[in-house]
Amino acid sequence: MARIPANNAEGYVPIKCYHTPERPDIPNFILSPNSFKSLLGKNYDGYTLECNNDKKTFRFSVNHKKRKSQSLLLHGTTRGGLCYTRSA
Numbered sequence: 001m002a003r004i005p006a007n008n009a010e011g012y013v014p015i016k017c018y019h020t021p022e023r024p025d026i027p028n029f030i031l032s033p034n035s036f037k038s039l040l041g042k043n044y045d046g047y048t049l050e051c052n053n054d055k056k057t058f059r060f061s062v063n064h065k066k067r068k069s070q071s072l073l074l075h076g077t078t079r080g081g082l083c084y085t086r087s088a
Helices: 033-043
Strands: 001-007 012-014 042-053 057-065 072-079 082-087
Touching: 001 057, 001 072, 033 042, 033 057, 033 072
Parallel strands: none
Antiparallel strands: 001 012, 042 057, 057 072, 072 082
16 A cells, blocks of 8 residues: 555545656556545546656546545656656
8 A cells, every 4th residue: 555645635545556666767656547446435436547748747537426526636757658656
């Protein structure tokens, strides 16, 4: 379990993810969209992944079915087609 920075009251979400060895050019964690379903449970309503190829960044939204304010938003970088982020 890792604490991934997010736009919620705690400032992070606990999430299962893949840890990568620390390197200066690659952040520590690879995220899987399916890992976020359990965070919202029955209120999970899909996700949106936006990638900026020029800046090598991504924006990942996990959508709450009833309340947009309860949706999660994460940011990170992309390398080789994978989404990476650091722990909180």
